Amino acid sequence: MKIQVNARNRAHQFDAAPADKILYAGLSQAIALPYECGSGTCGTCKARRLSGDIEDGWPEAPGRKYLKSPDEFLMCQCTARGDVSVEVASFVQEFEPGVCVPAAVEGRIRDATLLTHDVMQLHIDLATPLEFDAGQFVLVQVPGIVGFRGWSMVNYERNALTLVFVVKKKPGGQLSDWLFSQPRAGTDVEVFGPLGRATFYPSVARNILCIAGGSGIAGMMSILARAARENYFTEYRGDVFFGVRSMKDAFFLDVFSRLREQCGEKLRVTIALSEEGPPACAQADHPQLEFDTGFVHDVAERRMKGRYEGVRAYLAGPPPAVDACVRMLLMSRVSTDNIRYDKFS
Numbered sequence: 486m487k488i489q490v491n492a493r494n495r496a497h498q499f500d501a502a503p504a505d506k507i508l509y510a511g512l513s514q515a516i517a518l519p520y521e522c523g524s525g526t527c528g529t530c531k532a533r534r535l536s537g538d539i540e541d542g543w544p545e546a547p548g549r550k551y552l553k554s555p556d557e558f559l560m561c562q563c564t565a566r567g568d569v570s571v572e573v574a575s576f577v578q579e580f581e582p583g584v585c586v587p588a589a590v591e592g593r594i595r596d597a598t599l600l601t602h603d604v605m606q607l608h609i610d611l612a613t614p615l616e617f618d619a620g621q622f623v624l625v626q627v628p629g630i631v632g633f634r635g636w637s638m639v640n641y642e643r644n645a646l647t648l649v650f651v652v653k654k655k656p657g658g659q660l661s662d663w664l665f666s667q668p669r670a671g672t673d674v675e676v677f678g679p680l681g682r683a684t685f686y687p688s689v690a691r692n693i694l695c696i697a698g699g700s701g702i703a704g705m706m707s708i709l710a711r712a713a714r715e716n717y718f719t720e721y722r723g724d725v726f727f728g729v730r731s732m733k734d735a736f737f738l739d740v741f742s743r744l745r746e747q748c749g750e751k752l753r754v755t756i757a758l759s760e761e762g763p764p765a766c767a768q769a770d771h772p773q774l775e776f777d778t779g780f781v782h783d784v785a786e787r788r789m790k791g792r793y794e795g796v797r798a799y800l801a802g803p804p805p806a807v808d809a810c811v812r813m814l815l816m817s818r819v820s821t822d823n824i825r826y827d828k829f830s
């Protein structure tokens with residue numbers, strides 16, 4: 486089937502198979518259609534149907550609240566029933582050279598391990614290698630549950646055959662009930678990606694500031710893995726703030742300690758505890774790390790005073806926490822171009 490997308494700057498044509506979501510078909514042919522979550526919540530992929538028929542795979546998608554007429558639809562949820570022509574309200578370019586082009590890949594959960602009482606680490610093996618940049622995410626769909634979920638990769642590799650994720654248990658969440666209720670190793674899943682623009686390349690050549698809450702730390706681990714591998718912190722500073730409620734919610738502390746050991750003093754990692762003061766054993770057990778009390782953006786604000794020059798900030802976590810961080814950074818005169826995050830959870 487032929488899809489035509491009329492954007493503000495030009496029209497794009499691409500092919501789609503009957504089961505292909507229009508957004509995924511366009512992105513996998515290197516057309517940078519608008520999106521944020523890719524999973525039906527943000528409304529960014531909204532388009533208007535001009536001709537042809539489309540089928541909505543998830544009429545209850547929360548992102549439909551942003552639609553204003555019966556002809557509008559979410560490209561990430563809809564398939565074409567024949568040739569269709571649609572319009573989007575933004576400029577749409579082709580991918581720039583070097584940007585990883587997303588693709589659909591078959592995956593299988595290899596293992597799932599609890600990192601805390603409500604955070605799980607998953608390894609998903611892929612049938613074909615996937616190229617991604619540090620800081621990106623993929624969409625994952627599991628059997629029996631409608632819709633994809635966006636998860637950031639923890640690892641960083643070119644042509645990865647395994648992706649590592651952390652997933653937080655959400656009370657009442659369908660997927661989290663599925664994942665946490667019984668062992669899922671060996672389950673086949675669908676993967677689409679990579680997606681996301683909050684990416685890190687060594688050519689950024691700026692000091693890095695990572696602020697993340699809970700499982701949002703996943704993408705930061707990928708950024709740190711790449712930076713450490715390239716000896717980035719011999720030249721540039723890295724400040725990492727990881728926000729959790731209490732020590733029982735903290736994870737990856739040993740990984741941070743090893744990174745700190747490997748990268749030296751230019752990398753500083755602070756664990757921000759919002760609901761308790763750091764217990765005495767925290768510092769003793771992890772002498773390479775720093776501990777503080779407060780919401781992660783407040784702790785970052787206190788400790789980053791005078792350290793914003795030449796900074797590129799990466800943010801992740803619950804939307805209110807990300808919004809608070811953005812406000813704090815703008816007040817600290819970090820330019821919008823140097824504040825990077827993807828809204829996909």
Ligand code: FES
Binds near residue numbers: 521524
């Ligand atoms: Fe489609 Fe977010 S609703 S990209």
